[in-house]
Amino acid sequence: MIMHDPMHQFEIYVLFPFKLFGYDLAFTNASLFMVLSTLSVCAFFLLGKRRLVPGFAQLVQEKSFGFVSNLVKSTAGEEALPFAPYIFCLFLFIFAGNYIGLFPYTFTFTSHLIVTFTLAMLVFLTTTIVGIVKHGTHFLRLFFPDDIPIFIAPILMPIEIISYLSRPVSLAIRLFANMVAGHTMLKIFAGFTFLIAGSEFAPAAIVPLLMNTLFMFFECLIAFLQAYVFTMLTCIYLNDTLNLH
Amino acid sequence: MTQPEKTYGTALRLGTDFVSAVIVGLILGYWIDRFFETTPLFLIIFLILGALAGFRNVYKYATKAISKDNNGDDHA
Numbered sequence: 001m002i003m004h005d006p007m008h009q010f011e012i013y014v015l016f017p018f019k020l021f022g023y024d025l026a027f028t029n030a031s032l033f034m035v036l037s038t039l040s041v042c043a044f045f046l047l048g049k050r051r052l053v054p055g056f057a058q059l060v061q062e063k064s065f066g067f068v069s070n071l072v073k074s075t076a077g078e079e080a081l082p083f084a085p086y087i088f089c090l091f092l093f094i095f096a097g098n099y100i101g102l103f104p105y106t107f108t109f110t111s112h113l114i115v116t117f118t119l120a121m122l123v124f125l126t127t128t129i130v131g132i133v134k135h136g137t138h139f140l141r142l143f144f145p146d147d148i149p150i151f152i153a154p155i156l157m158p159i160e161i162i163s164y165l166s167r168p169v170s171l172a173i174r175l176f177a178n179m180v181a182g183h184t185m186l187k188i189f190a191g192f193t194f195l196i197a198g199s200e201f202a203p204a205a206i207v208p209l210l211m212n213t214l215f216m217f218f219e220c221l222i223a224f225l226q227a228y229v230f231t232m233l234t235c236i237y238l239n240d241t242l243n244l245h
Numbered sequence: 246m247t248q249p250e251k252t253y254g255t256a257l258r259l260g261t262d263f264v265s266a267v268i269v270g271l272i273l274g275y276w277i278d279r280f281f282e283t284t285p286l287f288l289i290i291f292l293i294l295g296a297l298a299g300f301r302n303v304y305k306y307a308t309k310a311i312s313k314d315n316n317g318d319d320h321a
Contacts, residue, residue, distance in 0.1 A: 162269050162291075162298035163305075170265035170302075174257060229257055 006187035010111055010180065030109045037096035037109075064092075068231060075232065076239035083238060086126070090119065091231040098179065098223035102216075110226075111179040113172060120171035123234045131241030141244055167237055171230060178226050182219045186212060259306060263299040270295015 016027040048057030068091055069084040076083075094110060101108025109115050131139045143160040144153060189212040197205035274291030278284045 158294050159298045159301055162266055162273070162295055163301050165273075166262070166266035166269045166295075166298060166302065169269055170258075170261045173265055173268075174261040177261070178257065225257065233258070 004187070004191060006184045006191065009107070009183060009187060012112075029107045030112060030115065033097065033100060033107045033109050034093075034115075037093060037100050040100065041092045041096050064088075071232060072235050072238075075235040076242060079242055080235070080238050083126075083130075087231055087234050087238075090123070090234065091227055094119070094175065094230055095224065095227040098227055099220075101179070101183070102219060102223060108179055108183060110175055111183060113176045116175040117168065117172040119175075119230075120168035123171065123237065124168035127234075127237045127241045130238070131244070134242065135244055138244065139241070142241065167233075171233055175226050175230055178222055182215070182222055186215055186219065189215065259303055262302040262306070266299035266302055267292065267295040270298065 012028050012030050014026040014028050015032060018025045018027060044057075045061055047061075048055050051058065054062060065084075065088055068088040069081065072080050072084045072087055097108065097110045100106055101110065131142070135141075143157055143164065145156075145160075148156060189208045192208040193205050193212065196202065196208065270291040270293075271288070273295075274288035277287040277291070281287070
């Protein structure tokens with residue numbers, strides 16, 4: 001039995017070639033699943049009727065927004081509430097992408113560094129622009145904590161700037177690495193199951209199968225946690241630039 | 246948010262917070278070196294700065310967690 005390449009699931013292929021002004025804007029399987037996750041989120045929010053006493057669908061819709069807006073309020077304060085819908089959209093997009101990717105034969109677009117990095121850059125640029133608009137040149141105080149002696153400043157400034165620039169990289173790598181690691185592990189254990197089932201120790205194939213079942217539960221947890229951590233850190237970064245010390 | 250989810254979040258956060266600062270230092274150093282053709286001077290300087298920034302990321306997180314702990318709040 002041939003073992004399938006565990007990285008094969010991350011391959012991108014073109015569905016509809018499309019070129020505009022010399023740029024390759026082809027519609028790939030990654031784009032397809034981004035559209036699918038957006039549509040599934042939209043469909044979910046159109047479910048049910050709007051009533052004063054909410055039904056099940058409306059309850060879940062209201063609770064999920066309440067969850068994110070509470071998170072925004074508790075970490076970044078009342079002032080950050082106008083950003084709650086934006087952060088909610090980011091959360092749902094990542095959440096839907098992670099969960100859709102858990103189904104067999106689907107594609108996880110959050111397992112591509114460029115996708116997660118784009119999402120992280122969106123957050124980074126938003127928080128930076130918000131900080132500059134709100135505080136003007138005072139924004140640069142972010143790189144100069146006030147409780148340090150003046151002679152340490154030349155050393156600490158570049159460190160603080162690198163630390164600030166590392167935020168989007170950290171956001172992007174965390175989501176990407178977790179998704180890739182989990183999905184690769186699932187594939188490898190599935191490969192083991194078939195390898196052992198094809199050999200003379202066929203009954204032992206139950207062991208990697210059980211392991212895979214366990215990992216699947218774990219992956220469901222990770223899929224939510226990664227979306228949650230991404231949202232929480234967005235709130236923390238927003239707090240840092242909105243409420244300077 | 247319940248306690249275990251917050252703790253998992255922390256565990257997932259700290260590792261990449263350190264590594265990403267080193268990566269940013271590496272990329273900055275590499276670009277500056279390419280621009281001024283001074284390989285590997287700035288690469289070394291920025292790698293060290295990146296590692297320091299990584300420690301600073303973790304340190305910032307730790308001081309926040311400790312001060313919250315002393316105030317009797319739950320762990321962030």
